[in-house]
Amino acid sequence: MYGKQGAGARASMAVLGAALLLAGCSSGGGGGKDGESGAPVTQQPKNADPFWVNPDGNAAEQVAAYTRADRDDDAEQIRKIAGQPTGEWIGPENPEREARGFTEAAEKADRAAVIVLYNIPHRDCGQFSQGGAADGNAYRTWIDGVARGIGDRPATVILEPDAILHLVNQCTPQEFREERYDLLKGAVTQLASLENTKVYLDAGNAGWGHPDQIFEPLRAAGVDRADGFAVNVSNFYSTEDSVAYGKRLAAKVGNKHFVIDTSRNGNGPYTGGEPDENWCNPPGRALGENPTTKTADPLVDAYLWIKRPGESDGTCKGGPKAGEWWADYALRLAKASK
Numbered sequence: 001m002y003g004k005q006g007a008g009a010r011a012s013m014a015v016l017g018a019a020l021l022l023a024g025c026s027s028g029g030g031g032g033k034d035g036e037s038g039a040p041v042t043q044q045p046k047n048a049d050p051f052w053v054n055p056d057g058n059a060a061e062q063v064a065a066y067t068r069a070d071r072d073d074d075a076e077q078i079r080k081i082a083g084q085p086t087g088e089w090i091g092p093e094n095p096e097r098e099a100r101g102f103t104e105a106a107e108k109a110d111r112a113a114v115i116v117l118y119n120i121p122h123r124d125c126g127q128f129s130q131g132g133a134a135d136g137n138a139y140r141t142w143i144d145g146v147a148r149g150i151g152d153r154p155a156t157v158i159l160e161p162d163a164i165l166h167l168v169n170q171c172t173p174q175e176f177r178e179e180r181y182d183l184l185k186g187a188v189t190q191l192a193s194l195e196n197t198k199v200y201l202d203a204g205n206a207g208w209g210h211p212d213q214i215f216e217p218l219r220a221a222g223v224d225r226a227d228g229f230a231v232n233v234s235n236f237y238s239t240e241d242s243v244a245y246g247k248r249l250a251a252k253v254g255n256k257h258f259v260i261d262t263s264r265n266g267n268g269p270y271t272g273g274e275p276d277e278n279w280c281n282p283p284g285r286a287l288g289e290n291p292t293t294k295t296a297d298p299l300v301d302a303y304l305w306i307k308r309p310g311e312s313d314g315t316c317k318g319g320p321k322a323g324e325w326w327a328d329y330a331l332r333l334a335k336a337s338k
Contacts, residue, residue, distance in 0.1 A: 041082055043109055048292045051085035051156065051304070052106035052113050058325040059086075059310060065327075077334035078310075078327075085291050086263070086305040087116040087158060089323070092133065095142050099149025112154035112196075114291075114304055117146060117187070120163045120180060125171040136179050143187045152195040158259070158306050159187060159226070161202045161233040164217050168210075185222035192225050198301075200259050203229035206237040206245035207269060215252035227301070228257035234307040235261065236269040236278075236285055243297050250299050260295075262288035263305035266337050280316040281329060286336035309333050 041055040054060075059082035066075035088102045099115060106113035119142055123132030133139035150157075163184060166172040172180065184201065191199045201223050204214055223229055229249070232242045239262055246258040266286030270278045289303045310330025312319040319326055 043111055044085065046110065048294050049085065050112055050293060051291055052109055052111035053083060053085045054088065057082065057086065059330065062327050062330065074331055077331055080287060080334045080337060081309045081330060084305055085114060086308045087114045089116045089118055090146060092119050092142065095145035096149040099146045103150050103153035103155050107153045112156055114156050116158045116306060118161055120160045120183065122172060122176050124162060125166055136183055139183050140186065143190060147190050147194060150194055150197055154196040156198045157191055157200070158230050158233065159199055159201050160184060164202060164214060164221055165204045165208065167217055168213050181220045188222035188226045198227040200228050200230040201226050202233050203231055203249060205232045205235045206241040207235065211249040211252055215249060218253055223253050223256060228259065230259050230261065230306065232261045232265065234313070236265050236282065238265055238268045239289055239303065243300060247297065247299055255299065257299050257301045259302045259304050260300060261306040262303040263307045263309045264288060264333060277316055280313045281319045284336065285333060287333050
C-alpha cells in the first residue's frame with residue numbers, strides 16, 4: 001500500500017548482486033567504481049554512519065551511464081544517492097545467499113548491512129507490492145535462510161513494512177491475523193538471537209499517526225524482543241514529525257528506541273493529488289537527511305535510507321513496477337535535495 005519494494009521483481013538482480021559480492025567483486029575497503037566513470041564509491045565515516053554503502057547498486061550504475069553519455073552534471077546529482085548506504089531488500093528465492101552476500105561485503109568494509117525483510121504472506125493487501133511467501137511454513141523457511149545468511153556478521157534488519165499497520169487498519173483479512181502475529185514474533189525472536197543483528201519492527205508513519213491503535217499490535221508482534229521499531233518506511237513525512245510520532249509510540253512500548261526512514265522526506269509529504277496516491281511516486285519530493293547514527297533525539301537510533309531512492313513505488317504516475325529503478329525520478333529527487 002505504501003510503495004514498498006517489489007521483492008519478486010528485484011529477486012534476480014539481488015541474487016546476481018549477492019553472487020558478485022560473494023565472488024569478491026567489491027573492493028576490500030568497500031570502495032568500488034561507478035562503472036566506467038572512475039569515480040570511487042566509498043564508505044561514509046564510521047563514527048557517524050556505520051552502515052555499508054553498496055558500490056554496485058543501481059545508483060552507482062546510473063552514475064556510470066550518465067558519465068558515459070557526457071551528462072556529468074546529472075552523474076554528480078545521482079552520486080548523492082550512490083554514495084549513501086541504502087536498505088538491501090532480500091528477495092523470495094535465495095534468502096541465505098543474498099543475506100550472506102550483503103553481510104559479507106559489509107563486514108569486509110568494516111560496516112553493518114541494512115537489510116529489509118518484506119515477504120510476509122498476503123503482503124500489501126493486493127496493492128502494487130502484493131505477494132509474499134505462499135504460507136506460514138514457507139515464510140518460516142525463508143526467515144531461517146535469512147538468519148543463516150547473516151550469521152554473526154553485523155546487520156540492522158527492518159522487519160516487514162506495513163505488516164502490523166495492515167492488521168490495524170483491517171485490510172488484512174481476519175483469518176490471517178493470528179498467523180501473522182505468530183510469524184512476526186518468531187522472526188523477531190530468531191533474528192534478535194543473532195550475535196550482531198539489530199531488529200526493528202515497522203510501525204507506520206506520522207501521517208497515519210495513531211499510536212493508541214498500534215502499540216498493542218506492536219507488542220503482540222514481539223517488539224519487546226526487538227531492538228525497537230521503524231517509522232516512515234517508504235514514506236515522506238518530515239523527520240521532525242516522525243520523531244514526534246515515534247516518541248509518542250515509544251512511550252507506550254517501554255520507551256523502545258526507533259529508526260526513521262529519511263530517504264525521500266526532504267520536502268515532506270505531497271498533498272496535491274488523490275489521497276490514496278500521495279505515497280506513490282509523488283512529484284516534487286527530495287532526498288532527506290543522510291543516513292547517520294547522530295540524530296536529533298536519544299530515542300532515535302538512526303536515520304536510514306530504508307526505501308532505496310530512485311526505485312519506483314509502483315505503476316502510478318508513469319512509474320515502472322514497484323522496486324524497479326526509475327532514473328528520471330531518482331534525478332528529480334536528487335536535484336530537489338539540498
